[in-house]
Amino acid sequence: MADDSRTSSPRRRYRDQVRAEIKEAALEQIRAGGAPALSLNAVAKGLGLTGPALYKYFRRRDDLLTELIRDGYDAAAAAMSDAADHTAGAPPRERLHALATAFRTWATGAPHVYQLLAGTPSPGYQAPPETVARARAVLGPLLGVLGQGDCRGAALALRAEMRFWLNGSPPVEEWVRSWAPDADAATALAGTVTAWARLHGVVGLEVQGLFQGMGHRPGTLLHAEMEDLADAMGLPAA
Amino acid sequence: MADDSRTSSPRRRYRDQVRAEIKEAALEQIRAGGAPALSLNAVAKGLGLTGPALYKYFRRRDDLLTELIRDGYDAAAAAMSDAADHTAGAPPRERLHALATAFRTWATGAPHVYQLLAGTPSPGYQAPPETVARARAVLGPLLGVLGQGDCRGAALALRAEMRFWLNGSPPVEEWVRSWAPDADAATALAGTVTAWARLHGVVGLEVQGLFQGMGHRPGTLLHAEMEDLADAMGLPAA
DNA sequence: TCGCTCTAGTTAGAGGGTCTAACCAGATCT
DNA sequence: AGATCTGGTTAGACCCTCTAACTAGAGCGA
Numbered sequence: 001m002a003d004d005s006r007t008s009s010p011r012r013r014y015r016d017q018v019r020a021e022i023k024e025a026a027l028e029q030i031r032a033g034g035a036p037a038l039s040l041n042a043v044a045k046g047l048g049l050t051g052p053a054l055y056k057y058f059r060r061r062d063d064l065l066t067e068l069i070r071d072g073y074d075a076a077a078a079a080m081s082d083a084a085d086h087t088a089g090a091p092p093r094e095r096l097h098a099l100a101t102a103f104r105t106w107a108t109g110a111p112h113v114y115q116l117l118a119g120t121p122s123p124g125y126q127a128p129p130e131t132v133a134r135a136r137a138v139l140g141p142l143l144g145v146l147g148q149g150d151c152r153g154a155a156l157a158l159r160a161e162m163r164f165w166l167n168g169s170p171p172v173e174e175w176v177r178s179w180a181p182d183a184d185a186a187t188a189l190a191g192t193v194t195a196w197a198r199l200h201g202v203v204g205l206e207v208q209g210l211f212q213g214m215g216h217r218p219g220t221l222l223h224a225e226m227e228d229l230a231d232a233m234g235l236p237a238a
Numbered sequence: 239m240a241d242d243s244r245t246s247s248p249r250r251r252y253r254d255q256v257r258a259e260i261k262e263a264a265l266e267q268i269r270a271g272g273a274p275a276l277s278l279n280a281v282a283k284g285l286g287l288t289g290p291a292l293y294k295y296f297r298r299r300d301d302l303l304t305e306l307i308r309d310g311y312d313a314a315a316a317a318m319s320d321a322a323d324h325t326a327g328a329p330p331r332e333r334l335h336a337l338a339t340a341f342r343t344w345a346t347g348a349p350h351v352y353q354l355l356a357g358t359p360s361p362g363y364q365a366p367p368e369t370v371a372r373a374r375a376v377l378g379p380l381l382g383v384l385g386q387g388d389c390r391g392a393a394l395a396l397r398a399e400m401r402f403w404l405n406g407s408p409p410v411e412e413w414v415r416s417w418a419p420d421a422d423a424a425t426a427l428a429g430t431v432t433a434w435a436r437l438h439g440v441v442g443l444e445v446q447g448l449f450q451g452m453g454h455r456p457g458t459l460l461h462a463e464m465e466d467l468a469d470a471m472g473l474p475a476a
Numbered sequence: 477t478c479g480c481t482c483t484a485g486t487t488a489g490a491g492g493g494t495c496t497a498a499c500c501a502g503a504t505c506t
Numbered sequence: 507a508g509a510t511c512t513g514g515t516t517a518g519a520c521c522c523t524c525t526a527a528c529t530a531g532a533g534c535g536a
Contacts, residue, residue: 011504011512018513034357036274041493052495053514061494118446119272119357135448154465158458165453197459201439208356210373214403220396221435227392232466249483249533256484279522290524291485299523 019057021047023071026064030112035119038065065116066128072113073134079106084141092148093230093237096195099141100226103199104206104219111207118204139192140179146191147176147183149233155190162189191233198225257295259285261309264302268350273357276303303354304366310351311372317344322379330386331468331475334433337379338464341437342444342457349445356442377430378417384429385421387471393428400427429471436463 025043040061041051058064083102087095107114151159163186166173173185180188202225205211206218230237263281278299279289296302321340325333345352389397401424404411411423418426440463443449444456468475 009504015513039493040495049513050515051493052516055495056513059495115357118442119353153469154462158462161453161455161458168453193459194463197439197443197463198436199439200443201435201437204356204442205435205438213407217399220399221431224392224396225432225435228466228470231391231470247533253484277522278524287484288486289522290487293524294484297524 015057018047022054022057022064023068026068027112030068030116034112035065035116040064068113069116069127069131070134072110072117073131073138075110075113076103076106076117077134077137077140079103080138080141084144091236091238092145093227093235095145096142096226096230096235097223099145100195100199100222101219104203104222107203107207114203114207118200136175139196140175142192142195143176143179143183143188146195146233146235147180147185147188149187149191149230149235150184151187151190151233153232155194155232158194159186159190162186162193165189187233191229195226195229198222198229201225253295256285260292260295260302261306264306265350268306268354272350273303273354278302306351307354307365307369308372310348310355311369311376313348313351314341314344314355315372315375315378317341318376318379322382329476330383330473331465333383334380334464334468334473335461337383338433338437338460339457342441342460345441345445352441352445356438374413377434378413380430380433381414381417381426382421384433384471384473385418385423385426387425387429387468387473388422389425389428389471391470393432393470396432397424397428400424400431403427425471429467433464433467436460436467439463 022043025046026038028046029038029042038061040054040058044051044054054064058067079102080099083098084095087098090098166176166185166189172189176185176189199222202218202222211218260281263284264276267276267280276299278292278296282289282292296305317340318337321336322333325336328336404414404423404427410427414423414427437460440456440460449456
């Protein structure tokens, strides 16, 4: 891609370059010791700078953290979106498995980032509100797939609550409509929330290493969970 | 209970008292700002002491953290155990719901503790190995309930892996047998692992505040998840 | 009851962290 | 070419964890 000539003055280019290097080094630190191990001082030293120099690039430590989280959401959303695109036209059950696998692959490939999105990374850390929008982008592709099913049994109560939520919150309604225009919104939403919880359940435990030494591959559990969800929502296999 | 006269010399009693106060103050800090906000210095000041005094009670900050985590597991195990006891003799489906509710009630009542058990609380923090045993005590009661079901569909592959795991790991086999002596161990284990993942999925998201402003009570989602699991494992309702 | 011991507390301080203030040198823009 | 803007510096205030050395007093045996 050609650089945008407006924003790519030599200074700007250099600045972006250094910012990227800082983020990379920060990720390396987090990979080694979790979010609280991130030290601007240490990052600076790793880049051959002194500590305070980094404050020219990130006003505070939390800003750097926020940006890493933002990037994490974007990567997850991209992975999900790719999986949805590559299975366009496939039966919904197959697409659900593809999305789940994409989610798990992304999370286990960058477990520290996953924990970053999940935990309380810093003493007074407050997730910025735009986080909600980014989380929605990750889950979006699920809406289109699960909107092709229908709720039954215990999921009916859940769907009723989703309907209530949709009625009271236009942006949510708009979000669902944009990803699943032809589906019943409450059904798509109920299925997606359930899928979200199951994905987080399996992947969250795996990322924390709680399946270590269990001698079972979490992929099997995730597959079973999604298969069961597909059954419960009546998703056609072919 | 009468104190054990061997271990309750006046000094010992005083020491235990202060330790308890430290833990309480530490929990208060964590409640306010998450695990990384825990500062021995601040705790000490809160108790009217100087910083280094606390090192007479806890060798390092992580030791305090570990003890809090230990207590957390114990509280969770007690909650689960209580729920199991109070529903002894009830139909398994009902007991499953009772266990799930107990788990969620405990977790949402002390969300900071739940996050403590889940996250990476400290830069180089290493969970002690006994953690595994304590986690097993939490999940134990589920074994007895879910051992009364049977796997079908996609859960069969999961059960096969559980059987493999059981064969290779005698302590796990012993754990399952102690909680579900009459059941097929692999079935009980497959059901329990699935329940664990679903509990963590729902409760983990709730505890992180991700359901905030969703206008739906997570209890509904959890109920639906457990109901679905009971269906999938063929647990009788009455 | 006397005196030894043991301990909960103290202060001092090393070393590291975030972040601000003040300053400097050189690249950029007019 | 000169004014400006910026990426870098050092100094330092204020946190933190944790160690070392010391003190005052409580507990305990004779």
